[in-house]
Amino acid sequence: xxxxxxxxxxxxxxxxxxLLLLLLFSFxxxxxxxxGRAIYDPTMADALPxxxxxxxxxxxxxxxxxxxxPVFVALGEDLLAAKQDNSLYAIAKTLNSLxxxxxxxxxxxxxxxxxxxPATRASMTEADPFWGEPDTWFAIRQGVHRFxxxxxxxxxxxxxxxxxxxxxxxxxxxIYRAVFLRTFLVATVVTVATLVLGFxxxxxxxxxxxxxxxxxIMLVLLxxxxxxxxxxxxxxxxxxxxxxxNDLLLWLHVSSERFDxxxxxxxxxxxxxxxxxxxxLLPIYSAMRTLQPSxxxxxxxxxxxxxxxxxxxxxxxxxPGVAAGALLTxxxxxxxxxxxxxxxxxxxxxxxxxISNYINVELNWQMAAALSFILLTLTLxxxxxxxxxxxxxRLKLV
Amino acid sequence: MKTSFRITxxxxxxxGLLAAVPAVAQELTIVSAGGAWQAAxxxxxxxxFAEKMGIKFNEQENSSSLALVQAMVQAHNxxxxxxxxxxxxxxxxxxxxILQRLDYGKIADRSKFLAGSALDCGMGLDVYxxxxxxxxxxxxxxPTSVLALFDTKNFPGKxxxxxxxxxxxxxxxxxxxxxADQVYxxxxxxxxxxxxxxxxDTIKNDIVWWSAGAQSPQFLASKxxxxxTAYNGRIQNPxxxxxxxxxxxxxxxxxxxxxxxxxxxxxxxxxxxKYLAYIAQPENNGRLGSYIPYGPVVKExxxxxxxETLAKLPTAPDHMKxxxxxxxxxxxxxxxxxxxxxxxxxAK
Numbered sequence: 001x002x003x004x005x006x007x008x009x010x011x012x013x014x015x016x017x018x019l020l021l022l023l024l025f026s027f028x029x030x031x032x033x034x035x036g037r038a039i040y041d042p043t044m045a046d047a048l049p050x051x052x053x054x055x056x057x058x059x060x061x062x063x064x065x066x067x068x069x070p071v072f073v074a075l076g077e078d079l080l081a082a083k084q085d086n087s088l089y090a091i092a093k094t095l096n097s098l099x100x101x102x103x104x105x106x107x108x109x110x111x112x113x114x115x116x117x118p119a120t121r122a123s124m125t126e127a128d129p130f131w132g133e134p135d136t137w138f139a140i141r142q143g144v145h146r147f148x149x150x151x152x153x154x155x156x157x158x159x160x161x162x163x164x165x166x167x168x169x170x171x172x173x174x175i176y177r178a179v180f181l182r183t184f185l186v187a188t189v190v191t192v193a194t195l196v197l198g199f200x201x202x203x204x205x206x207x208x209x210x211x212x213x214x215x216x217i218m219l220v221l222l223x224x225x226x227x228x229x230x231x232x233x234x235x236x237x238x239x240x241x242x243x244x245x246n247d248l249l250l251w252l253h254v255s256s257e258r259f260d261x262x263x264x265x266x267x268x269x270x271x272x273x274x275x276x277x278x279x280x281l282l283p284i285y286s287a288m289r290t291l292q293p294s295x296x297x298x299x300x301x302x303x304x305x306x307x308x309x310x311x312x313x314x315x316x317x318x319x320p321g322v323a324a325g326a327l328l329t330x331x332x333x334x335x336x337x338x339x340x341x342x343x344x345x346x347x348x349x350x351x352x353x354x355i356s357n358y359i360n361v362e363l364n365w366q367m368a369a370a371l372s373f374i375l376l377t378l379t380l381x382x383x384x385x386x387x388x389x390x391x392x393x394r395l396k397l398v
Numbered sequence: 399m400k401t402s403f404r405i406t407x408x409x410x411x412x413x414g415l416l417a418a419v420p421a422v423a424q425e426l427t428i429v430s431a432g433g434a435w436q437a438a439x440x441x442x443x444x445x446x447f448a449e450k451m452g453i454k455f456n457e458q459e460n461s462s463s464l465a466l467v468q469a470m471v472q473a474h475n476x477x478x479x480x481x482x483x484x485x486x487x488x489x490x491x492x493x494x495x496i497l498q499r500l501d502y503g504k505i506a507d508r509s510k511f512l513a514g515s516a517l518d519c520g521m522g523l524d525v526y527x528x529x530x531x532x533x534x535x536x537x538x539x540x541p542t543s544v545l546a547l548f549d550t551k552n553f554p555g556k557x558x559x560x561x562x563x564x565x566x567x568x569x570x571x572x573x574x575x576x577x578a579d580q581v582y583x584x585x586x587x588x589x590x591x592x593x594x595x596x597x598x599d600t601i602k603n604d605i606v607w608w609s610a611g612a613q614s615p616q617f618l619a620s621k622x623x624x625x626x627t628a629y630n631g632r633i634q635n636p637x638x639x640x641x642x643x644x645x646x647x648x649x650x651x652x653x654x655x656x657x658x659x660x661x662x663x664x665x666x667x668x669x670x671x672k673y674l675a676y677i678a679q680p681e682n683n684g685r686l687g688s689y690i691p692y693g694p695v696v697k698e699x700x701x702x703x704x705x706e707t708l709a710k711l712p713t714a715p716d717h718m719k720x721x722x723x724x725x726x727x728x729x730x731x732x733x734x735x736x737x738x739x740x741x742x743x744x745a746k
Contacts, residue, residue, distance in 0.1 A: 103493070242622075
């Protein structure tokens with residue numbers, strides 16, 4: 001009996017084995033590797049080994065501010081070596097991301113350094129006052145650590161201060177908390193909107209005669225099968241200032257002016273709600289379909305008023321479907337990218353738009369990884385909270 | 399006996415395959431930004447070069463080709479031979495070590511190029527202007543300078559601008575009274591940056607942002623905006639080919655170069671160099687102007703540009719009265735932090 005059970009378990013494992021391996025190699029490992037970039041950045045440690053060692057060797061009293069001569073000698077040697085193997089530019093770029101405009105100073109220092117002329121504090125600071133500034137050395141000390149929390153802190157608008165504490169980013173650079181908040185707010189609004197629209201529609205579809213409901217459900221599924229890009233592009237045509245929607249409102253005399261719907265939060269939420277509606281609707285519909293109509297009749301015959309019967313008999317049984325639909329839409333909304341980019345304005349961009357910008361335009365994958373890490377953590381936390389509140393066994397997907 | 403027969407068969411097959419290789423045309427993979435510009439490159443350069451060398455072009459389209467190159471170089475699987483890139487990002491790609499440092503000995507004499515168009519990792523392809531455009535049926539009395547972007551009193555309504563700090567910050571400072579030759583000096587100071595953003599603040603609610611070059615003529619055509627910044631070629635082509643009532647404002651235009659680069663580890667390096675040498679020849683470099691009004695970067699090429707095109711180029715004498723040449727070094731140094739600040743400003 002036991003052996004049979006074990007055999008069954010083994011068969012089951014063998015059956016899902018390929019899927020697990022696929023998930024591991026094509027999903028978990030790449031994600032882990034990418035997220036690793038948020039905390040691991042060896043560029044400067046590899047390129048400035050002597051400087052890193054010299055900085056370690058200085059007495060505690062010189063741990064802050066501009067270091068003494070030996071560190072400058074080491075830096076000179078490192079930069080010379082970097083010049084020879086063409087890694088000077090990599091140092092310049094990494095330091096530039098920690099300290100604006102550092103790039104040209106590093107390149108200039110590289111140009112001036114000559115073999116056989118060891119750099120000194122006096123010679124370097126005289127040639128370029130940049131090397132005599134405490135901020136420069138604060139950035140270098142940060143940069144030569146292989147593991148860094150700078151990017152993760154920046155993803156929540158924080159930074160290391162020169163005195164070793166953690167402080168807020170200056171006002172004109174701090175945006176990510178607001179963007180995360182906006183992302184969650186938009187996801188919530190869209191989820192609620194799809195519920196308000198989707199619940200009655202699901203009820204209608206579930207209670208119509210089979211043939212009619214099958215035809216109507218096609219109307220729901222057809223856009224569902226259309227690419228999200230196509231649907232978003234369609235919305236840009238509809239929402240334009242001289243687009244169909246504004247034409248219609250004008251023609252119906254609802255308004256005498258044309259509304260700005262493109263590049264606004266309202267337009268973006270309308271488009272997202274339309275795209276997400278099937279995701280919310282289908283799990284609710286399937287929960288409603290499995291419900292026996294006789295249960296409601298039984299409730300009525302036992303004396304329940306329609307509202308009470310709905311609240312105490314109908315709603316609790318379709319709730320898992322509602323929860324599954326809402327969760328699906330909410331989580332998908334957190335990762336929305338195309339619709340905000342095309343329909344939303346600059347103040348409507350969600351966190352995925354910033355991640356994509358760091359990957360595609362800025363080439364700062366560390367920052368993209370850090371933001372992704374925060375997003376993934378928040379999403380998992382919310383998912384955990386949600387399933388804990390509702391009970392994961394009650395969730396029912398389509 | 400049977401085994402040896404099989405081995406002979408395999409050997410024959412292998413020999414056949416090897417012999418077949420040289421017969422297949424070499425393929426040069428190139429990624430560019432698509433639209434009218436890539437079509438112009440195709441007619442002016444890809445087709446004649448492919449014919450001359452007996453090769454094929456494998457064309458791809460991507461408006462952020464540098465990220466594509468970075469992904470390929472880091473994955474050690476570079477399948478691209480050539481990529482067109484923006485001047486503002488070519489330095490960043492060079493510093494990251496993902497672009498090949500060009501050996502101009504294999505291309506052309508560096509002094510034959512316009513100043514600043516032959517960079518270490520990128521060779522100039524053409525000169526284009528960042529200009530202002532409007533629809534003459536919407537604005538009968540149109541603006542005369544790009545700086546009219548900031549004049550909401552005389553020109554109310556939405557204006558299209560590119561969603562990057564490059565260009566916009568320079569115009570903001572000029573509109574605020576900074577002379578063109580001082581712009582980059584002022585912008586290098588924190589006070590100058592604050593001043594530029596403060597000026598942009600005055601029109602923030604009137605701006606509709608575009609990110610792909612093809613969007614700006616579309617904004618004008620759909621009347622979403624009353625005026626928009628644009629690349630001159632993207633406006634000139636609808637004027638010439640579709641008879642659109644658009645007009646280009648050249649006063650205070652910003653001049654930039656389009657660049658071409660070779661990703662590090664490109665599979666057909668020699669052929670890629672030959673292509674660069676081909677488009678650096680004056681008669682070839684001037685030919686692009688016949689298909690899109692972008693000027694040549696090779697000094698001697700001007701005489702190969704058709705005369706009717708010359709007047710439409712950003713470098714035409716009539717258009718050069720007040721121009722700003724984009725400063726590559728400045729954007730290499732400050733691009734990252736100003737973009738960060740710009741994005742934060744946008745998101746607020």
